[in-house]
Amino acid sequence: MKDATFAVPSVATFTLKRPPRATSSSHGSAYNLPVPARGEDVRDAAESSKVVFPVDEEERSGWKGKNGKAPSAYQWAVFDALCTIPLGRVMTYDGLTKLVGQGSSRSVGGALKANPFSPRVPCHRVLKSDLSPGGFFGETDLHGSELARKLNLLAQEGVGFMEVQGKGTGKAGNGKVRLRESWRVWKMPTAEQEKSGTVEEEGKSVT
Numbered sequence: 001m002k003d004a005t006f007a008v009p010s011v012a013t014f015t016l017k018r019p020p021r022a023t024s025s026s027h028g029s030a031y032n033l034p035v036p037a038r039g040e041d042v043r044d045a046a047e048s049s050k051v052v053f054p055v056d057e058e059e060r061s062g063w064k065g066k067n068g069k070a071p072s073a074y075q076w077a078v079f080d081a082l083c084t085i086p087l088g089r090v091m092t093y094d095g096l097t098k099l100v101g102q103g104s105s106r107s108v109g110g111a112l113k114a115n116p117f118s119p120r121v122p123c124h125r126v127l128k129s130d131l132s133p134g135g136f137f138g139e140t141d142l143h144g145s146e147l148a149r150k151l152n153l154l155a156q157e158g159v160g161f162m163e164v165q166g167k168g169t170g171k172a173g174n175g176k177v178r179l180r181e182s183w184r185v186w187k188m189p190t191a192e193q194e195k196s197g198t199v200e201e202e203g204k205s206v207t
Helices: 055-061 073-082 095-102 105-113 143-156 171-176 190-198
Strands: 161-163 175-179
Touching: 073 095, 073 105, 095 105
Parallel strands: none
Antiparallel strands: 161 175
């Protein structure tokens, strides 16, 4: 298997749309949003997972999922890119697509839906471009068990959501819930930042 075509670049930048204003400063109650962990209570769902993620070509060449199928080279590239998103941060489907270097938001979403290594490979850290939760294993309804699991995994890692008001909030209420703190959207360090050793500054809450 040759992964060179899908090598993850060291630099990836993308533009985000500003989320709508929050209806209040408190966590929304209509969707029973989990309260994000803080301080010592924050836990890395990926690192604490017992799921084994093969990292070298030899291990991957013979790996097959419960369905008897092996991930494609593109899916392996998406999984590798997911592992670069730090604890407490998220990325959009568009941003992840640019990081992988090929495909589309739809194909990235398809790879995430088929991810057999969750939460070790943290597909729960990917959101829509409007910073709403998006889907999780094909489910987009905020009242569903899979999306609730996604929000709980993120809350465990310190990432919170809020209810918002405005147009285009989407079906099943998904778009009515957005990321509370926009600085949590991860952008890979630029070449200049890597050279100087500087780190990205944390922004302010969108509330």
